[in-house]
Amino acid sequence: MRAVGESLQRVDAIKKVTGQAQYVDDIIMPRMLYAQVKRSPYPHARILRIDTSKAEALPGVRSVITGDCYTKRCGLYLEDKNFLAVGTAKYRGEAVAAVAAETPEIADEAVELIEVEYEQLPAVTNAVEGMKPDAPLIHPDLHTYKVAPIFHPVPHTNISHHYKLRKGDVDKAFEACDVVTENTYYIPHVQHVPLEPHCAVAQYDLDGKVTVWGSIQSPYAVRQALSAAFDIPLNKLRVISPYVGGGFGAKAGTTLEGIIIPLARRNRGRPVKLNYSREDEFENSYVRQGLHCRIKTGINRDGKIQAVKNEFVWDGGAYTEYGVNITKAGGWASAGPYDIPNVWTDSYCVYTNHPVGGPYRGFGMCEIHFAIEQNIDEVALKIGMDPAQVRRINGLRPGGVTGTGEVMEVSGFHDCLEQVLEDIEYDKKPVDPSPTRKRGKGVAAGWKSPSQPTNAGSSAIIRMNEDGTFILMTSGQEIGQGSETALTQIAAETLDVDPALISCRFGDTDHTPYEWQTVASRTTYCAGNAIKLACEDLKNKILDLAQIKLGAYKRDLEFRDGFVAHKLYPDRKVPLSDFALGLSFPDGSGVGGPAIGVGCFTLENNLNVDHDTGMGSHPAAFWTIGCNGAEVEVDTQTGHIKVLKMVSCFDAGKVINPLTYTCQSEGAMVQSLGTALFEELKLKDGKVLNKSFVDYKIPTADDVPELVVKYVEHPEPTGPYGARGVGEPLMVPGAPAIANAVYQAIGVRFRRMPITPDDVLKALREQQENEKG
Incomplete structure (x- = not known):
């Protein structure tokens, strides 16, 4: 049955147009606390004093935190970021303190009661000026930061990476050219403006297990960053991302998740929720x-x-x-x-x-x-x-x-x-x-x-149910781009079954297999390759059993429209469902077991x-x-x-x-x-x-x-x-x-x-x- 190349209806279409698709802000939990953030009014300022006493005394406030409580830096490629400002506020709107309260209204009131004393510092508001030797340093300790080996900060400057490309001899080539031109261009900042603002919920269980629900493009990357930032073992940190209402890159890394985890830690057993307003999206998202x-x-x-x-x-x-x-x-x-x-x-x-x-x-x-x-x-x-x-x-x-x-x-x-x-x-x-x-x-x-990177791997699991339907498990995240549909089609094509027989599960680091990130236009390619390999693994295991049941060589059998069929004698066929739990024989013995396929893909030749x-x-x-x-x-x-x-x-x-x-x-x-x-x-x-x-x-x-x-x-x-x-x-x-x-x-x-x-x-x-x- 052909699936790849067909204009199939999106598998998430009905859920989304009827409002049944669940997003993070739809999550309402018992005894939930609500977070709010105190932000810097200055683009660059030293934090001299933070007084949280009035906020802490407000009835209904459960916790107040500042950056001094959590000074460890984190980052995906360059560890330069704090979730709450430490020492200095580096942009207007940066979080300097946060509260958790019984209602959103109390949280808003508490934030207003937090008093922060600043010393304003010279600000860098032009990147070209910021490169100059006498520019104010925003990260004076840049030379001490942990960085991936392919990136090269310039110590004691504002240059966090310098990429050089040198092919041929440009100076000699310019001398020989008929015409040489020079032009300049400027492209300003823009915002992603996804329909769904950022939202996250964190819950810290009494046994130390942390669960984060977030509007997240890349659950595994976020889990890794949060684990490093808060010293949480990966087996004690679960990141769940349901449907995401648009990302465009804004939800690829960590943002507000790192603010609510320490609040949840101080209120074990109680979920803490933080929503970004539309104004927050413009200033405090990527x-x-x-x-x-x-x-x-x-x-x-x-x-x-x-x-x-x-x-x-x-x-x-x-x-x-x-x-x-x-x-x-x-x-x-x-x-x-x-x-x-x-x-x-x-x-x-x-x-x-x-x-x-x-x-x-x-x-x-x-x-x-x-x-x-x-x-x-x-x-x-x-x-x-x-x-x-x-x-x-x-x-x-x-x-x-x-x-x-x-x-x-x-x-x-x-x-x-x-x-x-x-x-x-x-x-x-x-x-x-x-x-x-x-x-x-x-x-x-x-x-x-x-x-x-080369280790930006993908993995997939496909399980066959007893009735010949399938559960496809991947962490290639559906963020509106249609990946759930495309990945289902790749699985259906490989198994030669109707795509309607396959249901997709994604976005849960405790239950769906590893995926580096849903970025880089890589999901169809990387996750698709892993899914194809998983389906081929499942096929191979079923064909091992089918040659026993059909009394034929494996090389003469194939998957065809929901059956295992003989290539030369098409009437000799058995429904795939017959192999869902392996084979059993009249004497009570059996072989095989629950049908499951696993696939892993990595970029072997990325240099x-x-x-x-x-x-x-x-x-x-x-x-x-x-x-x-x-x-x-x-x-x-x-x-x-x-x-x-x-x-x-x-x-x-x-x-x-x-x-x-x-x-x-x-x-x-x-x-x-x-x-x-x-x-x-x-x-x-x-x-x-x-x-x-x-x-x-x-x-x-x-x-x-x-x-x-x-x-x-x-x-x-x-x-x-x-x-x-x-x-x-x-x-x-x-x-x-x-x-x-x-x-x-x-x-x-x-x-x-x-x-x-x-x-x-x-x-x-x-x-x-x-x-x-």
Whole structure:
């Protein structure tokens, strides 16, 4: 029975549309306590004194904690983070104390009674300035922090990681190039704005067992971080993540969980719950890092790019325990999906007194490609060549070499480009509907790989019930992306059964098997491979029994539509359910046992790059490549930009479910439209000025253009049924495609996002003034 490649209905659809799906905030438990947090009003300040006596005396308050109670740092890649500020508050809004009370109202009142005395310190609010030798140090003890060996903080500075890429000889190449350009770009912070704010519940049992329920993308990674932070043995720490109402990276690491665990420890047996408000989400959840970008390009008149030199300065915020990996990912992908012989990149992660920068859909690729893909158009203009042709000439082909020196075995770049050019009708010049309404078209390419270590493993268990149905157990988390459906289809395809016979369980570290993280567009690939192996393990065990029952060689038997059948004599078949508990014989003996399959997958050929050069033969499991196109209309009187059409085509390897792929692609295009035209976390002196939907705008239904989704399938040799991850890469080229279309419409290049009506009007006035004088 075919399952992979079919547009099956999402297996979680009915639960979600009827409201039956349970999220963390739906959890109500007896004797629950409610937490609230006291936060710093300053971006950078020394904490001189905290007086909690009035809060502790308030009736209904059960516990009050401060950072002095829990001074151990933690972090996934760089251990630089405290859940409550210790010594200094490093961003405006950082938690400095927390309370647990009988009601949310009492908790709110108690927080107001906590008195904190601060000494304000100079703040770093610009990453470029923060790199300078005389900049105030946000983490003066950085040189003592524990860090993963692939990351390289610069001691006694604000640079928490410096990634270097050195391929070829860029200086020599620039000297020989016909044209050399240099352009700068800026990408501001944005917020993930998932529909579900962060929420968590922690309960500390009398026997020392701790259970955390959270809106969490990566239960096992969170368990590891919390275990290290609070010295809890892993067998005494259970993390449960039910359905997650959107993550986009914001729920990949630890946030509020580390605040409620110590409160729960002081109130054993009583669950403690903490909800983030929407305002908390904007300031105290992860944000997407800001990026200052400079690109120097050498190109010849024939359109061949000979050299690029990049400088990426990432605004990592107050803690960069996750952000250092984004800096690395941006560095090794810095050449874009192009075959360029000489590449030099410096990618810096810099501490600032801004909200904490963390993973966001695209993991740095959206940011760098906003620059890379506009730069392609700009250098094309310099040599008088169409930008699409420059992409044709330089795009990676099979056998091409990436910026890190990796040979691309598979690449659908050119197929995707040509499909997008066709769908956007690139060769057909758009017609302006009026003298004041200008239209333009643009294209952009993009790529992404999973930034994960070799030991970022996946495991899966599949059990067969007595009636021939199955329970699939995985910790590849369903966060709205459709993984529960795709993973079920992979299992059904491998077992040759109806997907309706398989139920999925996920997100419970005591009961579902290990999964590194649900990040990096790796779930279909990594968890999918583990599930395929688990199903093959189950098949092999059942076939061992079937050859006894059917009196046939194992090699002559196969799974077929819910049966074990003989390949040559199809009428000789037995239902799979006959093997659910093994085989029993007339004399009372038996063989086998309950049918269960186990699969484990790891990236066996993932190799670290060289620290000094960034070069490596196989640093990534795979690369997902594709293109976007956009058509826009710009009202030159109001500055309003309307996106009329967006098209997308990516090389997915193999599309597991075309319907969910289309939904992912459409969501990615709309999300990229939001960052291109609307979204910016406005910061002034470290303060977030627009921390609500009143002032922070995201696209609505009125902003959604015509969306065209296509894909090509060049199988990934190591992927399950040829699949590779697509969820994040689909968003990467959207914003630069829109920016390139705006340029074609009005002849103005915008080197920062978002492109607002005010920006357009200002640029048009300057354009007119330059033409006059």
